[in-house]
Amino acid sequence: MDKRPIGFIGLGRMGAAMARNLASAGVPLTVYDIRPDLPDALIDLRVSSATTPGDVATRVELLFLCVPSEVEAEAVLFGEAGVSTGARGPLPIIDTTTMNRRAALRLAGQAAAVGLSYSDCPVSGKPFRAEDGTLTMMFGGTPTAFAEATPYLDVMGEFVVHCGDLGSGQLMKAINNIIYDVNIAALCEVMPLAVKAGLAPDTLANVLTSGSARSFASEYFIPRILRREFDGDFSLQAAFKDIVNVQEVATELQASLPVVEAMVDTYQAAIDSGFGDQAKSAMIKTYEARLGLTVSLPPNR
Numbered sequence: 001m002d003k004r005p006i007g008f009i010g011l012g013r014m015g016a017a018m019a020r021n022l023a024s025a026g027v028p029l030t031v032y033d034i035r036p037d038l039p040d041a042l043i044d045l046r047v048s049s050a051t052t053p054g055d056v057a058t059r060v061e062l063l064f065l066c067v068p069s070e071v072e073a074e075a076v077l078f079g080e081a082g083v084s085t086g087a088r089g090p091l092p093i094i095d096t097t098t099m100n101r102r103a104a105l106r107l108a109g110q111a112a113a114v115g116l117s118y119s120d121c122p123v124s125g126k127p128f129r130a131e132d133g134t135l136t137m138m139f140g141g142t143p144t145a146f147a148e149a150t151p152y153l154d155v156m157g158e159f160v161v162h163c164g165d166l167g168s169g170q171l172m173k174a175i176n177n178i179i180y181d182v183n184i185a186a187l188c189e190v191m192p193l194a195v196k197a198g199l200a201p202d203t204l205a206n207v208l209t210s211g212s213a214r215s216f217a218s219e220y221f222i223p224r225i226l227r228r229e230f231d232g233d234f235s236l237q238a239a240f241k242d243i244v245n246v247q248e249v250a251t252e253l254q255a256s257l258p259v260v261e262a263m264v265d266t267y268q269a270a271i272d273s274g275f276g277d278q279a280k281s282a283m284i285k286t287y288e289a290r291l292g293l294t295v296s297l298p299p300n301r
Contacts (some may be wrong), residue, residue, distance in 0.1 A: 003028055006152060007060035007106030009053055009083075010077055010097075015124070016064035017130035018096070019157045023047050025155045027215075030169045041131075053077070055187050062149065065095045069241070070103035077111065077118075084114045091116055096137070098122045100245050101170040103139065108166050109110045118143045120166060122173040123157065126233075128164070134158035138176075140169030154254040174245035178260055181280065183217040185263040188284035191225070196291045201226055202298070226297045228280040230285075236267060237276035243267065 002101040003026065007286040008019040011033035023029045030040070030048040038049060050056040053076045057063065064081065069072050073095055077083045083093070095107070104120040109280055111118035119141030129135050130221045137157035139146050153160045163172040187208070194204050205222045208214070224230070243264055250257050266283050273289075288294055 002151075004061045005030065006040065007031070007056040007063040008066070009033070009063065010066035010069075010072075011035070011039050011042070012066065013127045015096075016043065017127060018064070018066060018135070019043065019047070020131075021133045021155050022152060027152065028157070030056050032056045035141075047078065047213040048054050052081035052086075052110045053079075053083045054081045057083045057086035057091055058088065060091070062092050062094070062152070062268060064152070065097055067097050068238075069082055069097065070107065071098040071280055073097050073099065073107060074110075077107065077116070078114070082117060083113075087114075087116055092145060092148060093118045093199050094121050094139075094145075094153075094212070095121050096121050098241065099170060100241055100248070101167040101174070102248065105168045110119070116293070117145060117147070118166070121149070122169050122177055124173060129158075130156070136176075137161070138169040138172040138277045140164060140166050140171075145182070153223075159228075170245065171249065172275060174242040174249075176240065177236065177242040178246045178263075180217055181239075181267065182259060183262045184221060184280045185266045185283055187218060188225075189266065189287055191222075191284060191295050192287040192291050192293060195295050196293055200298075201295050224279070225281050225284055225295055228294075228296055230282045232277035233281075236271050236280055236282060240267070240271075 005028045006022060007030050009032045011019060011031060016039040019029060019031055020041045030050050032050040032053055065073055065076060067076060093111060095118065108118040117183055119139060121139045124136040133156055135157040136159040137153050139162050153238065163169050191204065195201055205226055208218045209222055237258065269282040269286050273286055275285055284295060
């Protein structure tokens with residue numbers, strides 16, 4: 001890997017961990033976040049802090065973004081003092097923000113109009129995987145852009161995949177997340193029934209995390225459900241973009257998705273019940289309410 005100057009904009013829990021891995025690998029890094037102070041994860045490393053996104057662009061030859069949504073990505077790229085005001089030449093932009101595929105294509109068009117080279121590369125994995133450098137990274141863009149970015153993606157991720165043309169990364173992440181969401185919805189629907197029928201929650205949890213129903217969703221969420229922990233994870237409302245992404249593609253291709261639509265009904269019911277700011281596992285509360293019980297560990301456990 002060469003030691004070209006690299007930029008990183010967006011230093012939330014995921015972004016700060018990803019940037020730290022780049023800096024720890026010896027990459028000359030310039031960073032920017034709307035919050036002026038460096039996160040603790042970066043304080044002890046030799047990184048340069050810029051005053052604006054445009055300031056980052058003047059100093060680097062490749063730039064990563066990791067911001068909450070396409071709204072922030074557009075502002076960072078094209079707003080006042082944005083990347084487009086400081087870039088010199090066709091600066092490659094690798095956007096790891098999760099967004100709608102259509103939004104990624106729109107941003108790519110805007111970028112091309114001002115001489116920037118935009119690729120989408122959303123990531124999958126909890127903050128601990130960002131910290132460990134074991135993210136799944138789904139790249140959408142040209143083979144040339146992918147080859148240029150790969151040495152740096154390999155520092156941040158364990159599974160780096162070129163999914164196809166622009167927008168393919170966003171579509172791949174949406175497909176991955178929809179299947180994950182179906183899994184979570186199934187757990188949330190069936191677990192209250194099992195407890196109502198007489199199965200002990202802790203015994204049920206042991207089987208669902210070791211038997212044929214075992215999955216990342218069961219291993220991650222079931223212990224948290226039993227402890228009644230519904231915060232600290234990506235919220236139902238924030239994750240709704242994946243559903244919109246897949247629904248648009250299904251409409252475009254005239255595809256039938258009955259299992260997905262059933263999951264969406266459960267997802268929407270939880271949001272309508274006021275759980276939109278909680279983790280996806282909060283879907284279980286709608287089924288608990290119907291059966292008049294709570295799926296949790298016994299007292300003193």
